[in-house]
Amino acid sequence: MNLLFLTFTFPLIGWLLLSFSRGKWSENLSALIGVGSVGLSALTTAFLIYQFNVNPPEGGVYTQVLWQWMSVDGFAPSFTLYLDGLSLTMLGVVTGVGFLIHLFASWYMRGEDGYSRFFSYTNLFITSMLFLVLGDNLLFLYFGWEGVGLCSYLLIGFYYSNRNNGNAALKAFIVTRIGDVFMAIGLFLLFQHLGTLNIQELMVLAPQKLVAGDTWLWWATLMLLGGAVGKSAQLPLQTWLADAMAGPTPVSALIHAATMVTAGVYLIARTHGLFLLTPEILELVGIVGAVTLVLAGFAALVQTDIKRILAYSTMSQIGYMFLALGVGAWDAAIFHLMTHAFFKALLFLASGAVIVACHHEQNIFKMGGLWKKLPLAYASFIVGGAALAALPFVTAGFYSKDEILWEAFASGHTGLLYAGLVGAFMTSLYTFRLIFIAFHGEAKTEAHAGHGISHWLPLGVLIVLSTFIGALISPPLAGVLPESFGHAGGEAKHSLELSSGLIAIAGIALAAVLFLGKRRFVSAVANSGPGKLLSAWWFAAWGFDWLYDKIFVQPYLLITRLLGNDPINSSIGLIPRLVRLGNSLMSRTETGNLRWYSASVAGGAVLLLALLLILN
Template structure:
């Protein structure tokens, strides 16, 4: 058996064992199965990655079997192995294993641990299929699988109705993007006659000219799918509510893997997007707007997980910005480093939440830096990488590369948006750390916080702390033969000046944040107390009012139409069938009198009628 198949068979096997094991599995046994399944998948990925690098970076396809055979439509179950899929596979199984390990500590004492790990393993299986699929139909199968698992895990605590609605909202909003993506697949198949990824990328320039209407329409539909999964404007409203799930879920699905699926899709289909320059430019500006709006929203949140949720939107906005300027490799590089430091921040937040008896409001925390030293170290290192502090953090190198590509490609507006976004990132990151760990405790939960202990708690945090530093930036994804050269690859003029400017923005943002949230906290309080400041704070706290806008523009009109059409003629026409069935039932019940004389007469009459018809025939 090819070792590559083990990367998704191990998680699938873990899911089956957990699903069918039932009460025979103890809670500890369920955690062991879930963690070991991911550990074996990560080991298989390591072996496959080393073998790939030894053989060279040429792409190859591992054909397993023909999936569907209908006329000319013959998609195969094949696995595409190249630098991009190996990079994504390493992030999914490597970071996923650390998160599964941490979850064994986080989920202690919870009910339904078997269900939790079954869903998590199923998610990893679907995500691996998504990134390894050699055709868009198999990719779409994994795409829908991760959407289903996201719904199940967001609504894990389904006993609370708000959590169920959060899961439903995520499922519904992302489904809008999935429908658009499905339309894009239909267009590609009709126009190019295949859904095989390598064949598509080779055939598209032969069929379509640059800027052709059909290629722009197809890529626009694919972009719609990417916006839904990656929580970018205007399909971004679900991600903050998705924090209703357990914190390891937020770390795995809503920070490190699933929300980056849209970035992966656009990078994988880069040949199509390069033929649609207007759509590619739209990708960049959507990313720029998202990173700015989400950065402002993060500044006004009080829940530590919601701050990190809007931070995730913002950082994925940087990835879309990189894709929009044609720097596909820079987007994937930031995707990888972001998985390291954002998973670290979410797991550190999980450590705080459990240690403080599931308190996650910053106003009720504080004074924790001595009590929770490892979680504090995770927030400091992860926050430094998020704010892209220069030279020592992984985030600095990946974000600096994106800013340089924006400048090199001549997109000055996108560059300025990226710099402003970096300033906002420094502000809300320092506010998050200061509000959570410094000052005086805001409740009994923070006064009596109990630090997490044990290897399953400490090892994932320590490993992610190391990867969030310069060490993580040393990992260079093997993308040279997969993605085209970036605009900045052939020039260096102005690069050092931009690096200095980016350093000043990051460090200056931290200094301003310390001044505002440590030394002049009363100034911030006075500003928020002013009528204008209160309005801005409410606007940002409610994420610019998109939920209210969609409720007025979409939800209420839809519910109104449903109310108006509750008795429409189509419904009444469909009701004829049950009405006819009820009428016939009533007639038949009239014949059931219980009198033998009536039964004998009716049998005689019936036999007579039959004989008459036979005689006439």
């Protein structure tokens, strides 16, 4: 276990080497360092998982103190790594899936400007995420949290010569910073009332010093939720995620599958003891997730960009995780986080293969007939899409999503259950809409399949993990998170599984009817008055961007224009203007005329004498 520090040391060294290479190294050397560093981290993680299972640490927890961070008036946080079942699960997801994404990126990014710069950013991204999941205190976690936000800005705006990409990066940075400010306020409140930011100490002290429903704790957990919804793109801070598709496709896979958007889920699960003391906020977590998953499903249904469809599906699936957290299904939320990392990474990487094969075309309506030309990408979409739609028994997504739905039912949250079932139907519908339009029908573009081990190996591994085989991996969460309601199920659970499975199949069948063939009925509905209105509304993701622009952006710009010549600026500017005026007047007296100078001296003397007489 003492090798734990190596998990982040390898990618940290990779970042340093690539950053100081200044882009002068060859692509092969940059890929070797960028991919190899994460690969070594993944191998170290695999060894730690083996050790954790064969020779578990005492109490199921291992801590490794690296060094003291600071010591200020009794506040002495350290850089300490904390490994238990939850952080071990996250460690495996981040390094394992992260390595596959890096390997694929070494193929995808070939020939791009900034090849080594790309891997320096992604290595730092992995390092920051490992700080986040391994930190034993909330300040260390927040350090990694901010590092992930910085890297997302750099990677989303990787193609910075395009102004729209820069705007998308700035939008992601600002929106997530709003959540980060909320989270920082939550940390201030926790430290003020409990005197520590060590996570395990908080779990012990909170029920001792604060009663359930305490006002200060209520506000603290609400602020933590604000941070979580910002980073995990849940309502009302979800607007950045779809625009984040401006970055390279491997970045989308990294942000959406293995790292950034799962951070909010991890935060709430890690601080579950605080949320259990504030049941109203915990209920709000579930409601936020349920509303987000339904709204994102409708938005995905009308998108035309292959990556934006997957982006809204990520928003929806994170909504399922929030729903699970809200009903106390902690283990189900983390289980779905893991399986989602498998099939969503697969879908994003496969979309990257399609985009490259189609000469960087991303509009699914300009593709068509790709299943013969791109058999591996097609198989990836079939398996990944089936897992996303939770096709019964054969996919990883079925087992994790069904566990969430059952826990919602067992805990008595029928409203959230119905939202989850609606989301399941919508997921099947928009997922197979994408597959049928892009891969079936008439071919509209030339496509050339990719080659090489760095192309097919990550897709092949993720295909296997997205099936029921991935669901056999059981996160070691016993004793780390509280037991949920629905461990026993019986006939009721089987009935719900059957119902959700039939709903998923019905969504696929409806997608086949609507989007295979000529699509005359869909076209007629889309061209009708109500159809155009709903399509435009959903295409704009329910108009949140427009609303925020009117409420926040435009008033802010108006204030900046009004304050462009504000009184304070004017009064401060008055001083140099007076000095310049005095200088101008005095300069005019320098005429070089002797008579003028003599008259000036005489006049000055007369004025001084007059003043003396008056004063006396």
